[in-house]
Amino acid sequence: MKMFILGESADAESAATFDVANPATGDTVDSVPRGGREDARRAIDAAEDAFKVWSEKPSIERSRVLLKIAEHVRANVEDLARTLTQEQGKPLGESRSEVNSFANTCEYYAGLIGRERGAQTPFSTGEGFFIVTKRPLGVVGAILPWNFPVSLMGWKLGPGLAAGNTFVVKPASTTPLTDIKVANLLGKAGLPPGAVNIVTGPGGVVGEELLDNPKVAKIAFTGETATGKRIMEGSAKSIKRLTLELGGSDPMIVCDDADLELAVEGAAWGRFRNCGQSCTSVKRLFLFETIADGFVKNLVEKVKTIKVGNGLDGSTHMGPVHTNEQREKVESMVEDAEGRGAKDLVKGGRPEQKELANGNFYTPTILGDVDYEAQIAREECFGPALPIFIVKDLEEAIERANDTPYGLGSSVWTKNIERAYHAAERMQAGTTWVNSPPIARAEVPFGGFKQSGFGRELGIEGLDHYYETKSIQVLEYGKGKKWAFPIN
């Protein structure tokens, strides 16, 4: 496959390429150009030219194009989902849902744009009035991770295009293929050439050019907290606008009055969907001591039924870990916890089936008696291993839950509304789900507290992050002059 610049497929100027591997088999799915700084510059220039055209379009036209994009994406869901499973590893059902969520986001912002209201407000001194308007920012560099390459591209393109911005997208090096396929559908939907460009290549080269280039007005980044720090530093040179959607170590608290059947399902869904590689995966489970034994027994039974395999096989529940490096990190966190006395409630590891031998598979793991100082309790575990902690009450659970530098998602499971509000108000996280696993919705703002980032994607707030606020102050003719120079 090729990159996508100025509405056309493009090779790297150097003609270099790199392979994209299937994490379930180790086979090469396809190769893509190894873009360099010169390719990123070409794409930025294309986006800058397209901005003049796209930002001038009436909002109703931008809205129509977004609806058309959603239509084309939905019409191609099977092909896109298959490619996504091949490059990322997730089961086909999850890939379909991810591709559809890209379309949902476009539809949501197509509906929102053109329906905002501004206001004309009189000055408090009575001399005139001011108007607050919104202007698109210009060229946005969208830097994507590999865990949700398509939906997270939608979280950026949906609001960004609706507001009139243009894009250079840099997908993660291991998941560029579905994004390129989506980009190829954009022209058919009426998006002007250059409004969205995709440049494949290393983060340290293509990504760094996006940070360095003064023509890029904003970086919309999703990825690890450590990379986010570099993005923030690099963006400082030209004071770029930033949204940072970073890592998380989300707590799930199950109270003694929760619907336990529902909560067991929620824990399994929340931890093992996408092979545990969601930013808002349930990464630490806190159980009230009075319900812990029964809950663990049912969760263990449930988790033992999870079928691990190639995502293209319709019977697979959980695919491989995305890369071997990622698998080794999970393994080392599990070993660290075991070394500190953790008990294997479900012993996971590399599966023995021959047909899985070439993939990065790691079977579901549940750990009990986990030390609060273990890496899996303190850092983000991006894979299918779940540590369980027993707490005596809600206060202890909240205190433990907040004891992390992260603050992305969280959940509380209880039938008592007062308890739910109490916990939601105190959990230091951008989102608290009540009796629900972590499901993002287009209309609900999403983002982090603390080192999980800042700015919001989705919702009306997401649109705001693609605008500059502009104030127009008007002195009303004939209202008298209340200023004079020199000032006495």
Ligand code: NAD
């Ligand atoms: P990553 O930080 O390794 O990479 C993200 C992107 O940054 C990639 O495209 C990479 O090439 C690029 N990059 C790397 N170095 C760069 C540099 N110096 N300059 C510019 N770009 C550079 O993250 P990942 O491993 O792909 O994704 C997993 C992480 O993303 C996890 O921590 C997860 O929690 C987080 N995540 C957060 C959210 C959220 O909304 N908060 C959503 C999904 C994933």
